Amino acid sequence: MDFKLKVWRQKNRDDKGHFEDYTAKGISEAASVLEMLDVVNRELVAAGKDPIAFDHDCREGICGSCGLVINGGVHGPFEHNTTCELRMRRFSDGDTIVLEPFRARPFPIIKDLVVDRSAFDRIMQAGGYVTVKTGQAPEANGIAVPKKIADEAMDAAQCVGCGACAATCPNGSAMLFVAAKVSQLALLPQGKAERKERALAMVAQMDKEGFGSCSNTYACEAKCPKGVSVTHIARLNREYLRAGFGSK
Amino acid sequence: MALTGFFLVSFLMFHLTMNLFLFEGSRGSFSSFADFLGTFPIVRPIEWILFGGFLLHLLLGGFVWLMNRGVRPQAYKVKGTSKTIKLSSRLSIYTGTLILAFLVWHLIQFFIASRFAGHPVDMFVLVAQAFSNPVTIVLYEILFVILGFHLNHGFQALFQSLGLRTAKYRGFIDAVGVIVWLLIPLGFASIPLVMYFGGAR
Numbered sequence: 001m002d003f004k005l006k007v008w009r010q011k012n013r014d015d016k017g018h019f020e021d022y023t024a025k026g027i028s029e030a031a032s033v034l035e036m037l038d039v040v041n042r043e044l045v046a047a048g049k050d051p052i053a054f055d056h057d058c059r060e061g062i063c064g065s066c067g068l069v070i071n072g073g074v075h076g077p078f079e080h081n082t083t084c085e086l087r088m089r090r091f092s093d094g095d096t097i098v099l100e101p102f103r104a105r106p107f108p109i110i111k112d113l114v115v116d117r118s119a120f121d122r123i124m125q126a127g128g129y130v131t132v133k134t135g136q137a138p139e140a141n142g143i144a145v146p147k148k149i150a151d152e153a154m155d156a157a158q159c160v161g162c163g164a165c166a167a168t169c170p171n172g173s174a175m176l177f178v179a180a181k182v183s184q185l186a187l188l189p190q191g192k193a194e195r196k197e198r199a200l201a202m203v204a205q206m207d208k209e210g211f212g213s214c215s216n217t218y219a220c221e222a223k224c225p226k227g228v229s230v231t232h233i234a235r236l237n238r239e240y241l242r243a244g245f246g247s248k
Numbered sequence: 249m250a251l252t253g254f255f256l257v258s259f260l261m262f263h264l265t266m267n268l269f270l271f272e273g274s275r276g277s278f279s280s281f282a283d284f285l286g287t288f289p290i291v292r293p294i295e296w297i298l299f300g301g302f303l304l305h306l307l308l309g310g311f312v313w314l315m316n317r318g319v320r321p322q323a324y325k326v327k328g329t330s331k332t333i334k335l336s337s338r339l340s341i342y343t344g345t346l347i348l349a350f351l352v353w354h355l356i357q358f359f360i361a362s363r364f365a366g367h368p369v370d371m372f373v374l375v376a377q378a379f380s381n382p383v384t385i386v387l388y389e390i391l392f393v394i395l396g397f398h399l400n401h402g403f404q405a406l407f408q409s410l411g412l413r414t415a416k417y418r419g420f421i422d423a424v425g426v427i428v429w430l431l432i433p434l435g436f437a438s439i440p441l442v443m444y445f446g447g448a449r
Contacts, residue, residue: 006325019325072328098326105319152415168329170338172319212319213312215340216405222332230408231415238411 001027001088004096005040007052010109017109019098022052029089033076033099034059034066036088053112059084061225064160067167068113069100074164074223082162082225102167106174106209117163119209120177124161126205127198128181130190143189156184158226165220165228171212176220178202179236180228186239196243203240249312250409252305253402257428259298264435270443274372282371286363306348313341336400343398350391379440392437399429 003024010017027036034056041051057065066083070076076086091097101109106119145153159180166174182199185191191198214233221230269278285291330338357378362369378384403425407413413421 069324069326069328072324072326074329077328100324100326103320103322103324105321168332170320170329170333171316173316210319212316214409215312215316215337216401216408217333217337219329219333223329229415231413231418234408234411234413236411237409241411 001029001091001093003027003036003088003091003094006096006098007113008100009052009112010101012111013108027088029087031088032059032084033068033070033086033088033097034084037099053110053114055114056084061085062160064162067102067115067162067164069102069167071098074102074168075162075225079222080225080227082160085225102163104163104166104169104172104211106172106211107163107166115163117161119211120161120163120174122209123174123178123202123205124181127194127201128185130185131194132190145188149187153184153187156180156187156228156232159184159224159228160226162225164223164225166211168219168223169212169214170217170219171215173214173220174206174209174211175214175233175236176224176228176230178206179230179232182239183232183235186235195239199236199239199243203236249305249308250406252301252308253406255301256305257399257403257406257432259301260432264432267436267439270372270375270439274370274376276372278375279370279372282362283368302351306344309341309344334401336397337405340398340401343394343401346394347391347398350387350394376443379443382444385440385444388440389437392433395436396429396433399432400425403428 005022005024006019007022008017009020022040024036024040027039031039034054037052037054044051055065055067057063059066061082061084064082067075068083070083070086075081075083076090078086078090099113101107101113102115102117107115107117110116157180159177161177163174163177165176166172169175182195182202185198186195216230218230221228266278266281269276269281272278336343358371358374362371362374379388404413404422407417407421
């Protein structure tokens with residue numbers, strides 16, 4: 001398959017950046033968008049040009065490293081897939097494909113299609129953990145977790161922290177990410193002990209990083225590659241209210 | 249936003265209930281109801297609370313809108329996000345602004361015209377006069393469509409913000425929402441039409 005590409009090129013954080021046109025020829029329909037970029041990059045390197053920089057790691061949809069805005073959709077115009085899982089067969093031969101980086105103020109562009117998502121790391125450091133004494137692993141069946149609760153926690157835990165929610169939100173809000181982490185831990189007995197501090201600290205850090213406020217448009221849910229539901233945002237709101245107004 | 253929104257939805261329900269008395273015609277309860285509200289002392293502080301609720305709602309809405317501007321310094325070349333968002337959610341700040349503009353006119357037309365007339369005003373006559381003008385009716389009908397849009401986003405969103413729109417209640421809240429965003433504006437919208445075409449005299 002052959003494609004015309006319009007790719008965002010930006011030398012560094014301070015560069016203004018621009019779109020550049022490329023052609024991708026002889027691409028296998030089983031190739032992912034990233035593998036297509038590999039082919040284009042090979043040609044660019046052979047011609048002595050600077051290859052297109054993009055983030056990637058596992059290439060099987062579980063690490064949360066990749067993330068491009070493809071034809072206006074985060075992780076592509078389709079639902080529930082990461083960029084690395086998007087196969088070229090979903091496009092038509094000869095299509096023009098526009099590749100842009102995730103755009104949100106807290107995600108500064110490092111180079112081309114690579115953005116700095118360390119804001120998410122700092123939100124996690126603020127409260128996305130469970131404090132436990134390390135040592136011998138406890139008996140697995142020591143703490144009973146009802147199946148329904150475990151399932152809901154797992155649904156939230158599916159979040160890979162890719163940043164698609166903030167990149168697609170018209171307000172650049174990271175609520176779905178924070179909600180997934182807060183929800184996952186608040187549901188499980190191990191996480192309940194620190195639920196109040198966690199909700200307050202993670203939301204405070206999210207605001208500090210400069211993410212926008214949620215206005216309940218649910219754009220995030222529509223484009224989350226893992227299908228994390230906005231009902232977790234409702235739980236985050238509840239956790240936050242409980243932490244703010246509830247008894248200490 | 250959520251609490252003031254809930255307060256304003258409650259007020260809309262009250263307002264609609266009162267307006268339905270218009271169907272009784274000129275000798276009905278509407279004018280005496282309006283007289284009572286205009287003269288009973290306890291209604292004054294409640295009126296101020298209502299003004300406060302409106303003011304807080306629009307100030308908070310404006311504040312959120314302002315704060316969220318500039319979070320995406322550079323727009324995407326291909327606009328794809330908008331396709332995934334309900335029109336009513338995307339336009340809520342604009343529908344809200346239009347409702348505010350309407351409200352100024354609405355208050356001048358009825359509230360100020362009756363309260364500050366200097367003499368007792370028959371509210372039914374005032375309303376009937378206003379709705380004898382087809383242009384006024386068309387403008388009001390447009391407003392009720394806009395109001396429906398605003399409520400379509402706002403009603404479910406208020407439960408989301410309060411953390412009540414959980415997986416279990418999501419469907420129920422959205423179903424009750426239909427009553428709010430569809431039936432309330434429809435109820436309001438029916439009144440000018442019925443009055444114009446002679447249903448209430």
